[in-house]
Amino acid sequence: MRARSTLWSLVVWAVAMICAAGTLLGAVTGVARAAAATPLPKAATAAEATPAILVFAAASLAGPLDEIARAFATREAQPGESAPPRIGVRTSFAASSVLAKQIEAGAPADVFLSADIEWMDYLDQRHLMRPGTREDLLGNALVLIAPAGSAVQLSLAPGVDFTAALAGGRLATGDPDSVPVGRYAQQALTRLGVWKAIEPHLVRAENVRAALEYVARGEATLGIVYRTDALAEKRVRLLDVFPASTHAPIVYPVELTARASAQAATFEAFLEGEAARQIFVRYGFERLPLRTSRSGSR
Numbered sequence: 447m448r449a450r451s452t453l454w455s456l457v458v459w460a461v462a463m464i465c466a467a468g469t470l471l472g473a474v475t476g477v478a479r480a481a482a483a484t485p486l487p488k489a490a491t492a493a494e495a496t497p498a499i500l501v502f503a504a505a506s507l508a509g510p511l512d513e514i515a516r517a518f519a520t521r522e523a524q525p526g527e528s529a530p531p532r533i534g535v536r537t538s539f540a541a542s543s544v545l546a547k548q549i550e551a552g553a554p555a556d557v558f559l560s561a562d563i564e565w566m567d568y569l570d571q572r573h574l575m576r577p578g579t580r581e582d583l584l585g586n587a588l589v590l591i592a593p594a595g596s597a598v599q600l601s602l603a604p605g606v607d608f609t610a611a612l613a614g615g616r617l618a619t620g621d622p623d624s625v626p627v628g629r630y631a632q633q634a635l636t637r638l639g640v641w642k643a644i645e646p647h648l649v650r651a652e653n654v655r656a657a658l659e660y661v662a663r664g665e666a667t668l669g670i671v672y673r674t675d676a677l678a679e680k681r682v683r684l685l686d687v688f689p690a691s692t693h694a695p696i697v698y699p700v701e702l703t704a705r706a707s708a709q710a711a712t713f714e715a716f717l718e719g720e721a722a723r724q725i726f727v728r729y730g731f732e733r734l735p736l737r738t739s740r741s742g743s744r
Contacts, residue, residue: 615667
């Protein structure tokens with residue numbers, strides 16, 4: 447009887463072991479199937495691993511700079527070069543004064559393109575830019591515009607009668623207290639002897655593109671903007687160009703910020719290269735001669 451009981455216990459134990467083995471095998475098989483069905487994490491590409499370059503630029507540069515940023519991100523290797531890394535570029539456009547103040551406040555910009563020298567000097571004097579990376583890149587012209595459907599005609603000369611041309615309307619340009627195009631406009635109108643007559647009729651826009659829009663919508667009778675802005679907007683027409691002798695030279699400097707990433711220098715070099723030059727010129731900018739010491743090393 448005891449032998450039968452012992453035998454029966456062994457049988458029960460063996461069955462239990464077989465069942466347990468089956469359960470374990472099923473679990474292992476399920477895990478293997480789940481692992482096979484779950485894709486492995488994708489390795490980050492060079493473009494994903496490298497942070498985008500952040501460029502702060504004057505509002506008047508929006509068209510060409512966005513195009514240049516795309517060209518930089520998709521550029522091909524030159525003969526004898528290895529394939530360049532795919533580095534993204536993000537752009538932020540506003541009045542140079544606004545962008546300079548943002549950089550001063552700690553904004554993480556890598557590259558700054560100003561529409562005048564003064565705001566770049568402002569940042570240089572506060573040691574917020576990287577020494578040795580500044581270049582006077584572009585030039586522009588100052589022009590007088592009117593809405594495309596307007597019949598007003600005006601030629602720029604000393605003592606020109608802006609008041610009659612405005613006929614009770616307003617003249618839009620950047621705020622002369624802070625916006626570069628407004629500073630150039632004040633200089634030019636002062637030189638022509640008409641600033642005091644025009645000042646009460648001024649619309650002080652936050653940047654040159656805002657001034658352009660006032661004229662394009664017919665909310666301002668006249669406007670003073672850059673030539674490149676007038677060429678880019680079909681809703682306005684160019685009346686005349688201010689003589690270069692009436693205002694300071696319109697110069698767009700570029701410089702890396704003190705906190706710029708290692709990749710930012712590559713983008714600045716691209717800005718100074720032939721591909722970018724062609725784009726700037728197509729938009730109406732003048733590409734200024736580069737300093738030999740810098741252009742020769744790039």
